[in-house]
Amino acid sequence: MHIYQIESNFGLNNLKRSERDEKELGPQEVRLKMDSISLNFRDLLMVKGLYNPRQPLPLIPCSDAAGKIIEIGSEVNDWKVGDAVMPSFFANYEDGLATKQKLSQTLGGPLDGTLRESMVLPERGLIRQPKGWTHAESSTIPCAMLTAWSALHSGDKLETVLIQGTGGVSIAALQLAKSLGAKVIATSSSDEKLERLKELGADEVINYKTQTNWGKQVKSLTNGVGVDVVVEVGGAGTLEQSLRAVCVGGCIAMIGVLSGVKSEVNLTSILMRHIRVQGIIVGHKKGMLDLVSHLETTDIRPIISDRFSFDDAVGAFHHMEAAKHFGKIVVNM
Numbered sequence: 001m002h003i004y005q006i007e008s009n010f011g012l013n014n015l016k017r018s019e020r021d022e023k024e025l026g027p028q029e030v031r032l033k034m035d036s037i038s039l040n041f042r043d044l045l046m047v048k049g050l051y052n053p054r055q056p057l058p059l060i061p062c063s064d065a066a067g068k069i070i071e072i073g074s075e076v077n078d079w080k081v082g083d084a085v086m087p088s089f090f091a092n093y094e095d096g097l098a099t100k101q102k103l104s105q106t107l108g109g110p111l112d113g114t115l116r117e118s119m120v121l122p123e124r125g126l127i128r129q130p131k132g133w134t135h136a137e138s139s140t141i142p143c144a145m146l147t148a149w150s151a152l153h154s155g156d157k158l159e160t161v162l163i164q165g166t167g168g169v170s171i172a173a174l175q176l177a178k179s180l181g182a183k184v185i186a187t188s189s190s191d192e193k194l195e196r197l198k199e200l201g202a203d204e205v206i207n208y209k210t211q212t213n214w215g216k217q218v219k220s221l222t223n224g225v226g227v228d229v230v231v232e233v234g235g236a237g238t239l240e241q242s243l244r245a246v247c248v249g250g251c252i253a254m255i256g257v258l259s260g261v262k263s264e265v266n267l268t269s270i271l272m273r274h275i276r277v278q279g280i281i282v283g284h285k286k287g288m289l290d291l292v293s294h295l296e297t298t299d300i301r302p303i304i305s306d307r308f309s310f311d312d313a314v315g316a317f318h319h320m321e322a323a324k325h326f327g328k329i330v331v332n333m
């Protein structure tokens with residue numbers, strides 16, 4: 001079986017194509033033939049050694065993928081050969097509140113991930129694809145889209161939402177928020193991308209590079225109230241503005257740290273304005289099942305920015321690093 005793995009050292013130069021023996025199938029396991037793998041920023045960080053420098057190597061990166069079941073174990077009841085499925089990001093997080101144990105096992109580190117021709121998974125680690133979706137489209141669901149879904153459900157209200165930038169999580173959050181009836185204010189560093197955000201349904205757009213005090217602008221676009229939920233992917237460099245942009249009693253769904261991990265925060269603003277800062281780490285299997293059912297009631301289609309062949313998978317990582325994409329980068333087998 002062909003795979004890509006981070007070999008003995010981190011770095012994009014050490015992401016190499018290689019081969020591994022096929023694993024034998026256990027009674028409650030299935031073999032998934034990969035069709036499409038979609039990249040997340042986390043995968044790039046993992047390859048560079050910035051996500052978990054202590055991650056043992058070699059490691060097959062990536063968590064998001066979709067394909068068909070080609071073999072089932074003798075005790076598998078829920079699946080049959082030919083079913084179109086996606087792996088769950090967490091191996092053990094089925095539902096409910098997070099625990100250390102539930103969050104510890106994730107694809108693409110510490111567990112070997114999806115950048116390979118096929119993989120063996122426990123039958124409970126799979127979710128059906130939405131009806132009518134292609135494998136490439138479905139490959140964007142397990143991490144990016146589920147994270148956006150979890151973030152949108154982290155507050156008490158969802159009438160207004162702020163999304164930051166035009167990466168995979170943010171575009172998914174825009175689409176899902178619109179499908180849930182919310183007003184969406186979107187930011188980007190590029191005026192051209194802001195136009196595309198409007199085409200996708202963003203009600204208001206702001207260039208965060210030219211309008212550095214964008215929190216205040218979000219407030220005025222919501223009649224001085226602020227948004228119910230901020231889909232926070234910027235981290236250290238955006239949190240201060242997000243605190244200005246969120247309403248009293250609102251929620252900052254803390255997802256990403258694209259601009260850094262350490263920041264000085266005005267704690268008074270959090271307590272005086274009853275703001276919740278909620279950490280989000282993807283979501284559980286029940287959330288993904290709910291998301292798939294919701295997607296089937298909408299006409300949402302993921303925005304696939306760029307497609308790469310398996311032969312050029314390393315190129316896909318370089319493309320993500322250049323941040324020229326709008327939405328998702330997909331590797332097709």
Ligand SMILES: NC(=O)c1ccc[n+]([C@@H]2O[C@H](COP(=O)([O-])OP(=O)(O)OC[C@H]3O[C@@H](n4cnc5c(N)ncnc54)[C@H](OP(=O)(O)O)[C@@H]3O)[C@@H](O)[C@H]2O)c1
Nearest residue numbers: 041147165166167168169188189234256257259280281282
């Ligand atoms: N917690 C979780 O469960 C979870 C799950 C998935 C991802 N994440 C994290 O969420 C973040 C986004 O992930 P992704 O996969 O969507 O990344 P991505 O596809 O690489 O998105 C990158 C985009 O974010 C925007 N951006 C960069 N710096 C920004 C800043 N300072 N302020 C606002 N926007 C900024 C840029 O948009 P423009 O070009 O439009 O400016 C850039 O194109 C990453 O930090 C990732 O690690 C966390």
